[in-house]
Amino acid sequence: MTAFSRRGLLSAAAASTAALALPRLANAQNVLPDRSVRIIVPYNAGGITDLISRGMAIGLQQALGQSVVVENRAGANGTVGTLAAARAPADGTTITMGITDTFAINRSTFRTLPYSDENDFVPISMVTRVPFALMIGSHVRQVTDFPSFVREAKKEAGKFSHASWGVGSSSHLAFEFVARNQGFEKLHVPFAAQAPGMQAVAAGQVDSMMLPVGGAESLAKDGRARIIALAHPQRIELTPNVPTLTELGVPLSTGLWLALFAPARTPPAVVARLNEAVREGMKNEQTLGVFRQQAGAAEPSTPQELADFVRREREQWAKVVREANITVETQG
Numbered sequence: 001m002t003a004f005s006r007r008g009l010l011s012a013a014a015a016s017t018a019a020l021a022l023p024r025l026a027n028a029q030n031v032l033p034d035r036s037v038r039i040i041v042p043y044n045a046g047g048i049t050d051l052i053s054r055g056m057a058i059g060l061q062q063a064l065g066q067s068v069v070v071e072n073r074a075g076a077n078g079t080v081g082t083l084a085a086a087r088a089p090a091d092g093t094t095i096t097m098g099i100t101d102t103f104a105i106n107r108s109t110f111r112t113l114p115y116s117d118e119n120d121f122v123p124i125s126m127v128t129r130v131p132f133a134l135m136i137g138s139h140v141r142q143v144t145d146f147p148s149f150v151r152e153a154k155k156e157a158g159k160f161s162h163a164s165w166g167v168g169s170s171s172h173l174a175f176e177f178v179a180r181n182q183g184f185e186k187l188h189v190p191f192a193a194q195a196p197g198m199q200a201v202a203a204g205q206v207d208s209m210m211l212p213v214g215g216a217e218s219l220a221k222d223g224r225a226r227i228i229a230l231a232h233p234q235r236i237e238l239t240p241n242v243p244t245l246t247e248l249g250v251p252l253s254t255g256l257w258l259a260l261f262a263p264a265r266t267p268p269a270v271v272a273r274l275n276e277a278v279r280e281g282m283k284n285e286q287t288l289g290v291f292r293q294q295a296g297a298a299e300p301s302t303p304q305e306l307a308d309f310v311r312r313e314r315e316q317w318a319k320v321v322r323e324a325n326i327t328v329e330t331q332g
Contacts, residue, residue: 031273032092036067039260040088040096042081043165044074047194048130048212048294052258053097055290056127059281074193077166077328078102079114086120090263092270095124098261100170104313108321109168109328117314122271123306124260125278128296131232131255132174133213133242135225139204146228146248149208153184161187163197163209168326171197173317174231174254175210176324181250201225212256213238214294231255238295257313258296259306271303 039057043049053070061068073081082102088094096102103117136143143149153160162179164171167190179186189206191197198215200206202224209216210231217238219225229245230236231254245252260278262271281287282298291297301309 031269032064032066034066035093036069037064037092038088038094039068039070040081040085040094041070041072042074042078042085042096042102043072044193044195045072047165048215048256049097049099049194049258051214051290052128052294052296055287056097056260056278056281058290059284059287060277061281062284063277063280077106077109077169079106079110082106082117083115085261086115086263088263090265090267092262092266092274095260095262095274096121097127097258099258100256100313100317101166101168103259103261103310105168105170105173105317105321106328107314108318109326111327117310120264121261122264122266123303123310124262124271124274125303126299126301126306126309127258127260127278127282128291128294128299129255129257130212130214130294130296131230131236131253132171132210133216133227133231133239134175134178134208134210134229134245135201135216135219135227136208137201137204137206137225138223140207143228144226146243146245149228150182150184153179153182153186157185158187160184161189161207163189163191163200163206165192165194165197166190166328168321168328170254170256171210173320173324173326174252175208176326177252177254177320178210178245178250180324181252212294214296217295236295257309259301259310275300275303 039053041050041053057068057070073084078101085096107113107117143152162175194211197209201209202219216227220227227239227242229248230242231245231252233253279300282300
């Protein structure tokens with residue numbers, strides 16, 4: 001994240017847009033309308049979904065030979081932007097960056113969801129997956145590692161605060177698992193997106209947060225937070241000295257997956273063209289660099305592979321939601 005700031009990504013995308021002479025792959029002009037392709041990001045700027053989408057836009061733009069723009073449509077745990085994408089024309093010029101929350105969790109946490117993640121969309125391709133990290137604000141000086149974190153959290157029930165990007169979000173549910181496993185109560189402070197939650201922890205307003213490791217590392221590098229555990233099967237290159245929760249006795253390995261979807265009724269030929277462009281775009285070094293800074297790697301898939309993966313994810317997260325007994329009462 002530190003090497004690829006949002007400003008840097010915007011500049012790179014603008015420069016790429018200016019290169020109007022980019023070559024088109026063979027059948028692009030016959031399949032996609034000759035206008036900008038829009039990636040709807042259902043969260044605010046500055047978070048992982050926004051950063052990965054802007055990185056992906058650079059590669060897609062090169063592959064398609066037409067401009068690709070990112071549009072942030074935040075609100076209600078990603079439902080506002082996802083609904084907008086569902087209602088967009090099914091011609092391939094509007095797609096959305098779906099994540100764990102919008103395409104696997106929301107269906108279980110919302111009493112009434114304004115879109116169907118299964119019926120209103122067709123899968124294009126997986127993009128990447130990133131692990132979660134448990135981050136503690138630097139103002140919590142008494143916490144230096146996971147054991148001291150658990151000890152402090154148990155001192156006064158419900159006093160230790162935890163940020164997330166929404167009730168029932170993957171960030172919330174992951175921390176909920178840790179709290180239940182270790183037997184402590186916490187004060188949940190939901191925000192509208194990842195970036196505001198991070199800022200609250202950095203400012204000393206909230207004590208902790210479970211979030212993608214790239215965002216946590218950016219604050220840790222500046223000394224505004226500490227990463228005390230990683231929710232991943234093994235340690236990673238970005239944070240080699242951070243132990244995994246499995247090492248610490250907590251059986252949790254989770255993170256955020258990101259994938260591209262098109263509105264339902266998008267013609268199969270258009271979906272195939274977009275899948276081809278995603279695969280080609282993931283060879284772009286700037287795109288790959290963005291993924292690496294977030295501890296992710298390019299993971300292209302076929303539409304069917306993505307559909308099968310998401311089906312399994314829905315089932316697994318539904319079980320987690322039932323056990324945690326979490327429900328979002330409203331959409332706003």
